Amino acid sequence: MNRLHIIRAGLCSTVQDLGRMGNQHLGVPVGGAMDRMSHELANLLIGNAASAATIEMTLTGDEIEFIEDSLIAVTGADMAPVLCQADTEPRSIPQHCPVKIPSGARVRFQAAQRGCRSYLAIAGGVDVPLLMGSRATDLRSAFGGHHGRMLRAGDQLAVGALSEFTPGIFDQLSISGQAPRSRWFVRPVDLPSLGCTSLRIVQGTHTSLLKLSQRERLSEIVFRVSAQSDRMGYRLSDHRLILQRHPEIFSAGAGPGTIQLPPDGNPILLMADCAPTGGYPRIGHVISADLPIAAQLRPGQLIRFEMVPLERAQELFLQQRQNLAKALAMAKLMPPQAIT
Amino acid sequence: MDPSIEPLGDSAALVAWDALDSDAASSAVQTAAIHLDRCAIDGIHGIAPAFKSISVWYDCRILTWKEIAQWLSDALRSVPSFEETTRQQVDIPVCYDAEFAFDLTTVAAAHDLNVQDVIQLHSSAIYRVQMIGFSPGFPYLAGLPRELHSPRRDTPRTRVPAGSVAIGGEQSGIYSHDTPGGWQIIGRTPVRLFDPQRNPPCLLQSGDVVRFIRIDRQQFADYAELK
Numbered sequence: 001m002n003r004l005h006i007i008r009a010g011l012c013s014t015v016q017d018l019g020r021m022g023n024q025h026l027g028v029p030v031g032g033a034m035d036r037m038s039h040e041l042a043n044l045l046i047g048n049a050a051s052a053a054t055i056e057m058t059l060t061g062d063e064i065e066f067i068e069d070s071l072i073a074v075t076g077a078d079m080a081p082v083l084c085q086a087d088t089e090p091r092s093i094p095q096h097c098p099v100k101i102p103s104g105a106r107v108r109f110q111a112a113q114r115g116c117r118s119y120l121a122i123a124g125g126v127d128v129p130l131l132m133g134s135r136a137t138d139l140r141s142a143f144g145g146h147h148g149r150m151l152r153a154g155d156q157l158a159v160g161a162l163s164e165f166t167p168g169i170f171d172q173l174s175i176s177g178q179a180p181r182s183r184w185f186v187r188p189v190d191l192p193s194l195g196c197t198s199l200r201i202v203q204g205t206h207t208s209l210l211k212l213s214q215r216e217r218l219s220e221i222v223f224r225v226s227a228q229s230d231r232m233g234y235r236l237s238d239h240r241l242i243l244q245r246h247p248e249i250f251s252a253g254a255g256p257g258t259i260q261l262p263p264d265g266n267p268i269l270l271m272a273d274c275a276p277t278g279g280y281p282r283i284g285h286v287i288s289a290d291l292p293i294a295a296q297l298r299p300g301q302l303i304r305f306e307m308v309p310l311e312r313a314q315e316l317f318l319q320q321r322q323n324l325a326k327a328l329a330m331a332k333l334m335p336p337q338a339i340t
Numbered sequence: 341m342d343p344s345i346e347p348l349g350d351s352a353a354l355v356a357w358d359a360l361d362s363d364a365a366s367s368a369v370q371t372a373a374i375h376l377d378r379c380a381i382d383g384i385h386g387i388a389p390a391f392k393s394i395s396v397w398y399d400c401r402i403l404t405w406k407e408i409a410q411w412l413s414d415a416l417r418s419v420p421s422f423e424e425t426t427r428q429q430v431d432i433p434v435c436y437d438a439e440f441a442f443d444l445t446t447v448a449a450a451h452d453l454n455v456q457d458v459i460q461l462h463s464s465a466i467y468r469v470q471m472i473g474f475s476p477g478f479p480y481l482a483g484l485p486r487e488l489h490s491p492r493r494d495t496p497r498t499r500v501p502a503g504s505v506a507i508g509g510e511q512s513g514i515y516s517h518d519t520p521g522g523w524q525i526i527g528r529t530p531v532r533l534f535d536p537q538r539n540p541p542c543l544l545q546s547g548d549v550v551r552f553i554r555i556d557r558q559q560f561a562d563y564a565e566l567k
Contacts, residue, residue, distance in 0.1 A: 021385050021386055021397065022385050022386045022397070023386070023476075024386045024388035024395065024397065025373075025386070025387065025388040025389060025472060025545070025546060026472055026476055026477065026534075026540075026541060026542045026545070027472040027473045027474060027475055027476045027477055027478055027516075027534075027542075028476045028541075029476075131536040131537065132536050132541060138476075140475065140517070140519070141475055141476050141517050141534070142517070143536045144536065202347065202349060202350055203347075204349075205346065205348075205354070250358075250390065250391040250392045250393070251390055251391055251471065251473060251480075252348075252354060252356070252390045252391070252392070252393045252395065253348055253352060253354055253388055253390060253393065253394075253395025254348075255348070255349060255351070255352060255395075255397070257349050257350075258348075258349060275473060275474060275475065276388055276395075276473065277388070277390055277471065277473035277474070282348075285348070285349030285350065286349075287349075287350050288349075288350050288351055288400070310347050310350055310405050311404075311405070313350040314350050314400040314404065314405065317350065317400060317401075318400070318401060321401065
């Protein structure tokens with residue numbers, strides 16, 4: 001069986017998949033990849049199921065040794081991965097396409113030049129035990145993934161069985177010994193720009209309680225993603241939001257995208273590992289289609305919120321899924337070819 | 341009383357009984373959650389009861405908001421009027437030794453009680469799990485005797501050990517993981533509330549009836565060793 005060997009670990013590298021949806025009644029976070037689009041894409045490019053486990057790297061990447069010939073895809077943030085082999089000059093690895101890695105080679109990821117989270121999928125998927133239907137790492141409760149924790153140097157990860165679709169892709173990339181990659185790439189969602197990123201939101205239960213002047217000009221208020229941001233959520237700074245009155249709140253459902261307003265007025269944008277309930281006013285929810293781009297925001301970046309109707313939010317999500325399917329269908333029409 | 345039904349973002353609905361008092365809302369939530377769970381349709385992938393509300397997670401590729409709202413409104417009209425007693429009764433051993441009960445003397449002093457009174461009151465009440473939340477397997481328990489209602493600590497602890505039995509406001513609870521926490525800690529259970537390798541992973545679920553059984557330090561050690 002193929003294995004991955006972590007030579008050097010990034011800042012926060014974890015095994016992730018599509019998470020544990022449906023366990024909210026047990027207090028278990030949905031979890032899974034922060035940028036689900038990039039996670040799914042990485043898998044689909046190499047013939048894995050969308051639910052196969054990938055490695056999510058945050059801000060800085062890992063250096064990983066591949067024990068056997070492997071087919072990989074790297075998506076999301078640009079960590080300028082480099083292929084290192086004995087007796088060969090290091091070569092940069094393209095993203096958003098299938099890439100063949102020879103046995104014994106290492107891939108070295110660096111600091112993210114754009115975006116925050118990069119995904120490494122390997123054909124067969126990272127094979128850690130399924131817990132409550134998922135291989136995702138829950139860091140707060142320390143279970144799932146690789147021993148419920150971040151990856152560190154010296155870790156060995158097993159790789160699962162290849163799907164029926166992988167060998168075809170793999171063989172075509174093996175034709176030439178030169179830089180084995182496909183000649184196309186797929187990138188259905190862009191990374192956040194260096195300026196202010198607009199996240200679309202739908203109304204929350206307590207949006208109407210925002211101070212009128214703030215509610216009417218919400219889209220003009222620019223927040224900063226503070227340094228206190230992780231997989232559970234982003235604390236936003238630079239502007240405090242004020243409620244006209246403080247409603248009596250009973251802990252109720254919350255999920256990735258929910259924007260909570262604690263008494264200090266600095267909103268918290270909940271992300272993948274958030275608790276499934278929250279006791280603060282809910283002033284809005286980032287729409288599902290914009291969660292992937294939100295996952296790519298780095299601490300210090302600026303965001304603003306733009307209100308859209310619920311029907312529009314759901315349309316945008318459907319469109320995004322269709323775009324991914326279309327892009328992958330087109331990729332299949334262009335057989336991967338080795339180029340020099 | 342009919343609950344309100346509103347969107348909770350673009351992939352969930354919130355059914356709320358805000359106008360009811362805590363006990364009435366809690367009982368409406370439990371009964372409705374069991375019913376919704378039983379008749380859930382394709383596209384619904386999570387039903388989570390909370391204090392006065394239920395969140396229903398759905399896939400908008402399968403159900404539109406209008407469809408889920410209509411289904412909820414119909415389904416909630418056919419909730420049986422009597423409560424079905426399918427929930428389990430669970431006894432949870434607790435050691436109230438000073439070693440584990442960081443705030444027991446503070447709670448006792450605040451209510452002009454002695455420590456034995458607090459233990460007696462806490463371990464003789466019958467509790468009901470209102471909600472599992474905060475962290476996997478953490479039960480919010482209703483039924484704390486009025487004499488023990490206590491405010492949360494001004495400054496939360498950065499780490500409360502798993503198993504800590506606590507009081508927060510009008511409720512009791514049990515920390516299921518080592519997490520930060522602001523409740524008053526009055527004891528510890530050797531029982532594991534959450535184990536993802538167990539089926540079911542949570543010892544308790546919403547609606548369960550709970551009693552605390554006092555154990556001494558030796559029993560705690562024996563129990564922990566057994567585990």
